[in-house]
Amino acid sequence: MPARSLPATSSTSWDKPHTAAWLDTPVTKRPFFTVDAELPGRRGRTGVIHTPHGDIETPAFIAVGTKATVKAVLPETMRELGTQAVLANAYHLYLQPGPDIVDEAGGLGAFMNWPGPTFTDSGGFQVLSLGAGFRKVLSMDANRVQADDIIAEGKQRLAHVDDDGVTFISHLDGSTHRFTPEVSMQIQHKIGADIIFAFDELTTLVNTRGYQEESVARTHAWAQRCLTEHRRLTAERPERPAQALFGVVQGAQYEDLRRLASRDLAGIVDAGGRGFDGFGIGGALEKQNLATIVGWCIDELPDAKPRHLLGISEPDDLFAAIEAGADTFDCVSPSRVARNAAVYSATGRFNVNTARHRRDFTPIDAECDCYTCAHYTRAYLHHLFKAKEILAATLCTIHNERFVIRLVDQIRAAIAAGEFDELRDHVLGRYYGT
Numbered sequence: 001m002p003a004r005s006l007p008a009t010s011s012t013s014w015d016k017p018h019t020a021a022w023l024d025t026p027v028t029k030r031p032f033f034t035v036d037a038e039l040p041g042r043r044g045r046t047g048v049i050h051t052p053h054g055d056i057e058t059p060a061f062i063a064v065g066t067k068a069t070v071k072a073v074l075p076e077t078m079r080e081l082g083t084q085a086v087l088a089n090a091y092h093l094y095l096q097p098g099p100d101i102v103d104e105a106g107g108l109g110a111f112m113n114w115p116g117p118t119f120t121d122s123g124g125f126q127v128l129s130l131g132a133g134f135r136k137v138l139s140m141d142a143n144r145v146q147a148d149d150i151i152a153e154g155k156q157r158l159a160h161v162d163d164d165g166v167t168f169i170s171h172l173d174g175s176t177h178r179f180t181p182e183v184s185m186q187i188q189h190k191i192g193a194d195i196i197f198a199f200d201e202l203t204t205l206v207n208t209r210g211y212q213e214e215s216v217a218r219t220h221a222w223a224q225r226c227l228t229e230h231r232r233l234t235a236e237r238p239e240r241p242a243q244a245l246f247g248v249v250q251g252a253q254y255e256d257l258r259r260l261a262s263r264d265l266a267g268i269v270d271a272g273g274r275g276f277d278g279f280g281i282g283g284a285l286e287k288q289n290l291a292t293i294v295g296w297c298i299d300e301l302p303d304a305k306p307r308h309l310l311g312i313s314e315p316d317d318l319f320a321a322i323e324a325g326a327d328t329f330d331c332v333s334p335s336r337v338a339r340n341a342a343v344y345s346a347t348g349r350f351n352v353n354t355a356r357h358r359r360d361f362t363p364i365d366a367e368c369d370c371y372t373c374a375h376y377t378r379a380y381l382h383h384l385f386k387a388k389e390i391l392a393a394t395l396c397t398i399h400n401e402r403f404v405i406r407l408v409d410q411i412r413a414a415i416a417a418g419e420f421d422e423l424r425d426h427v428l429g430r431y432y433g434t
């Protein structure tokens with residue numbers, strides 16, 4: 001099979017690095033975000049986020065590189081498959097290798113050899129989710145009895161929240177640590193990603209209503225403290241590339257809390273009258289309510305600022321979130337499931353390590369333009385998984401990341417062309433067989 005060439009990717013940062021003069025332009029004179037096409041009658045849109053390390057054309061899927069690496073894949077390969085930006089995690093990099101080392105290396109992008117745009121999330125999710133012992137907010141069971149002390153079965157509580165911050169025990173060595181809004185900002189400034197997030201409290205769908213109210217108030221107070229600390233740290237090292245700070249909306253499944261949290265965050269400003277550069281929508285979201293909850297938040301958030309949805313990548317969730325107005329989203333799932341032999345195709349997800357693929361000499365997805373589908377068969381991938389060869393993880397991650405990125409590229413083009421609904425019905429009809 002001949003190698004197929006990739007279509008031109010939307011990332012411009014690699015071939016045309018911004019000049020020093022561009023970086024010297026005061027942030028206030030440079031638009032951080034511009035909106036291009038809009039979905040008629042809905043909140044969905046295309047746009048561009050401008051960062052010191054290049055532009056991100058939205059809607060965009062942000063690849064997750066939790067510990068400053070997209071597991072099993074070279075940065076050059078991530079670039080080739082169209083990745084526009086990488087998101088690392090402040091909690092993990094704080095514990096290992098430590099933010100001082102990332103700072104000394106010249107920041108996250110220089111440390112990991114990724115010259116494009118970068119994000120870090122605040123660590124709030126990991127501090128609280130690893131502390132409570134559950135793995136994934138989206139899959140939490142909302143039908144469980146509501147309670148405020150939620151610990152996964154067989155796990156010890158590792159995180160304690162108070163109004164000032166969170167004390168937690170490292171999952172690596174059992175040592176005790178404390179994150180406050182100020183500490184999270186200090187860590188994220190040392191890591192130096194282009195887009196960073198305010199420290200928030202993650203709640204679950206099974207917390208009581210009373211606790212959710214307290215938590216939203218706490219996250220609001222922390223957001224104000226994050227903005228103040230972010231400005232102080234920015235002024236302290238003015239020579240560094242400007243970092244944009246996003247506030248994070250919580251409020252679980254409650255419409256009034258989501259709307260209140262969004263309005264309040266949008267209203268927070270520093271002493272100079274400047275607010276957050278964008279917003280993240282976080283926390284507990286049930287799949288069937290995803291678009292509704294995102295819609296409540298986006299109703300209340302300013303249109304001129306980008307909105308990031310934390311933790312989605314399934315095709316139906318992508319269409320729903322983009323239609324509701326999400327501009328960027330990240331998810332560890334495409335690479336995580338790839339390492340367990342689950343791969344995406346136009347007609348749905350399947351496991352390439354099952355017996356029926358042992359003599360299957362077709363690519364994962366005949367329509368895919370990725371390196372893996374151009375050069376390898378399902379039979380070979382089946383063999384690699386059975387033989388426990390690490391190349392299996394690399395090849396399947398390349399395919400899954402490319403699948404999601406290409407789908408989001410298609411959605412972006414469809415919004416611009418006025419063909420969003422047609423693309424959604426076509427893609428989801430084939431993927432889910434409906």
Ligand SMILES: [Zn+2]
Pocket residue numbers: 364365368369370371372373374398399400402
């Ligand atoms: Zn492929």
